[in-house]
Amino acid sequence: MKYFKRLLMLSCFILIFSLSGNLVKAAQNSADDYYKRICGYGYSETYEALNLLSEAHKLYPEDKRFIEGLNDKADIILSWSKGSQLNQSYDGAICGYNSIIKTEGISQDIKHEANVCLTLAKRRERGITGRFELKKDYNLIKNYREEYEGNYEYQNINSYSTFGNYLFIENTSSYTNTDEIRFDINGIPKVNYSGDFHYNPVTIGQYALTLYDRYLSAQVGRNQDLKKQFLNVANSLLYSVDNTGALRYEFEYKHYLEDNNFQPGWVSAMAQGEALSVFARAYHLTGDKKYIQAGNAVFKFLITKTSDGGAMDDLGSLNESLRDHIFFQLYVTDPPSYTLNGHMYTLIGLYDWANVSYDKKIGDQAKYYFNQGLETLRYILPYYDIGGFVAYDLGYLTKPGTNPTVNLNYYGIHITLLDALYRITGDKTFEDYGNLWISYVKKY
Structure with a gap:
């Protein structure tokens, strides 16, 4: 009997093993x-x-x-x-x-x-035809994401107000003397361009806003010193506004879309827009009308068309039917570059200036151009998305044969600016794109 049981168990084992092998084989055959x-x-x-x-x-x-x-x-x-x-x-x-x-x-x-x-x-x-004909390089996009995830951060700001913190900009730069930035004897930063240090209106504006944010969060006693520093830099920016209302760059600059260098005197919508954010806060702190006068001049130049020497463009270079869509150029190039962060920073400046309640006519105009710029942004956002990552500008559409330009330093800035515009407008388009672009680089 024991022998029979052992034989039965052995037979069952052989049967199970055989069936398992047949199932594996059947599964393989099925695949x-x-x-x-x-x-x-x-x-x-x-x-x-x-x-x-x-x-x-x-x-x-x-x-x-x-x-x-x-x-x-x-x-x-x-x-x-x-x-x-x-x-x-x-x-x-x-x-x-x-x-x-x-x-x-x-x-x-x-x-x-x-x-x-x-x-x-x-x-x-x-x-836009060029967007659909863009050759996909998924490995390159993967490399962009991996580099960003390993070296960069993004931040949502959760709220924005004209006289409050400016985009938590104090978290993005330390502003100390380095190989890239040096301060003059008056405490104004200069930027290194090919070995020479020059005043950059955007850098000066952002440094002023950094000081303002530090002033807001400082303890009593220290805050008055920071207020003084902020107004010192704001005044430096004010004195740089020329008789046309422009903040000009007094050095040559090479942009990749241009064959020739920009000559001294070139302008940028972002410089104008950030100056509006600075002057709005300076007027709020002091009540000094000189900031209103300077801001109004800066605003009027900001809405000067590129064809007239300004920095306000349209989307006509993407498609003739889009000429009614205005765009604020960070760099006025030929062909147009349509730099995303520059347009959004400028919109923030327009919003800030619309909230300065001194001159209703100017305020209404600023609000109008803010809303027009928002319409453009809603339309154009999909073209910066290259499927898994974000282009810095649209040079790949305006100059045939140009690959999308990616600047990892600005990826998080795009997300922060979209968050600010969502908080200002409540428009879920901006929230959705911000969340989508976060999902591309989200750390798990």
Whole structure:
């Protein structure tokens, strides 16, 4: 009897082992069978192949054939959908983008790109051709993200008010004598450009706002010294405003989109906008009308068109139909650069100046241009998103053959500015893009 039991147990073990082996073999054959069926689909049956690949991937998530197949088919559908969108077949494009976004196993980078394009398709926009013809380099985008995650930070500010803290700018720069920045005998910073130190109106404005933020958070006793320092730098900026209302850069500068250097006397909307933020706070602290006079002059120059020597442009270089959309250029280049952070900083300046209740007419004008600039920003944000990361400007659209410019130092600044504009306006467009761009680099 004992012998029989042992024999029975041994037989059961052999049977179980045999069945296990057959199940493994059957599973392998099943995966191979899926693959053969998938390979049987032609180019015109890409959607059918994608569905079967998704089914196979759920059963065999480690099988690289299905992972690669999903991404290959998704790329084809992405290309088809972009073509449909350019031909104004928006419903077909939306269907294609959604199929990519909802299918498990497809690369997040491809899904990010589909999300960007879906935003435009839902707005019934053909989009700008250059954006859809942009060649994707997912490895490069991955490298950008990894470098950003390892070396940079972003911050949400949660609130913004004209006479309160300015974007927590005091957390971004220390402003001490270094190889890059030196202070003159009056405590005004100068910036190193190719070995020579020059006054930069943006740097001076940001240093003033840093001092203002420190003043707000300082203890009694120390705060009066910081107030004095802030007003000293604000006055330096005020004395730099010329008789046209411009804050000019008195040195040559080379921009990558231009063949020739900017000559001394060039202007920037961001310099004008940040000066408005400085003068609004200086007037709030002192009640001195000289800041109103300087600010009004700066504002009037800010809304001078680039064709008349100013820095207010339009989107006509992207598409002739967009000439009614104004854009505030950080750099006035030919072709236009459309630098994102410069436009947003300028909008903050316009908002601040609209809140200075001394001159209603000027205040209403500042509010008008603020709102017009917001309309442009809502329209143009998708074009900075290159599918998993963010471009610094739109030179890749205005100068054929130019790759998207990425500046890691400004990634977090974009997020902070979007958060500020969301807090000011309550417009979820800005919150949604801020959250999307955070998700691209979020640390887990």
